[in-house]
Amino acid sequence: MERPNWAPGDIDLERPSVARVYDYWLGGAHNFAADRAVAQKTLETMPELRGVVLNHRAFLRRAVRYLLAQGVRQFLDLGSGIPTVGNVHEIAQATDPGAKVVYVDIDPVAVAHSRSLLGGNDHVSVLQADVRDWTGVLASDEVDKQLDFDEPVGVLMIALLHFVSDEDDPWGMIGGYRDRLAPGGFLAVSQAGYEADEEPDASKEARRIYDRSVTPMTLRDRAGVTSLFKGFELVEPGVVRVPAWQPESPADVGESGQRFPGYAAVGRKA
Structure with a gap:
């Protein structure tokens, strides 16, 4: 396969990645x-999957706007992925041109494109790192340059934590980021999952394909997602299906929103 001019030289073109599948x-x-x-x-197994992904992206936009309304002007976007329309810095800087953002992703294509897109924006930095290494992320020059942890910071984990297994201790990882936050800091999470015995066969088959070809996923139910917010006070409406978190209109939720395969929530550090 011919290597595109935008692909870093050390990329294995034959191995799918989370960020690039999501980009597709x-x-x-x-x-x-x-x-x-x-x-x-x-998608052939679960055609609604593209709509699921778009709903996680829409939650990102709503969460960032909510945090902006609370006075947050600093954002740490973990597992940020390949840049698409409606990035965190675009939303934040439309409200305040001085808003600061650090994007973190392990995928070199995502990082390369983020850096290309953001050239000349002094209020945004991009870090290639494993977000599970919270000590390394928080000690990085990119974070040190942009974020003042004496002031509120919004930590974003959008469509991320289903790639962090229980064995990798997402609670400890989140706790590492939480402990660095000043009071008034926030955590926004969206996570794939169902309640017990709720997952349809099409989703199970799609997940088997993804687990085998890309990386294993860990689904969590509402209680499991709630457990991730230790040390945070959940804001209204709490942990709900992704489309139901502060929707822009009731039509955005619909009947399918009650069966949506994932949850979202925002919590504030007291």
């Missing part, structure tokens, strides 16, 4: 044949 589902162009094959196969 969002309609992006920065993915390889291997990513498209897996993404399309899962």
Whole structure:
């Protein structure tokens, strides 16, 4: 396969990645044949999956706007992925041009494109790192340059934590970021999951394809997502299906929102 001029030289073109499969589902162009094959196969099994991904993206926009309304002007976007329309800095800087953002992702394509997109924006930095290494992320030059942890920071974990297994201790990871936050800081999470015996066969099959080809996923129910917010006070409406978190209109939720395969919430550190 010919390597695109935007692909870093050390990328394995034959191995799908979380960020690039997600980019394909969002309609992006920065993915390889291997990513498209897996993404399309899962869509054939679960056609509604593209809408699921778009709902997580819409939650990101609503959460950032909510945090801006609370006075937050600093954001740490963990597992930020490949840039698409409606990025955190675009939303935040439309309200305050001085708003600061650090994007963190482990995928070198995501990082390369983020840096290219953000060239010249002094209020945004991009870090290539494993978000599970919270000590390394928080000690990085990129975070040190942009974020003042004496002031409120919004930590964003959008469509991220289903890639962090229980064995990898997401509670400890979140606790590491939480302990660095000043009072008034926030955590926003969206996470794939169902209640017990609720997952349809199509979703199970799509997940088997994804787990085998890309990386295993860990689904969590409402109680499991709630457990991630230790040390935070949940804001209204608490942990709900992704489309139901402060929707822009009731029509955005609909009947399908009650069966949506994932949860979202925002918590504030007291």
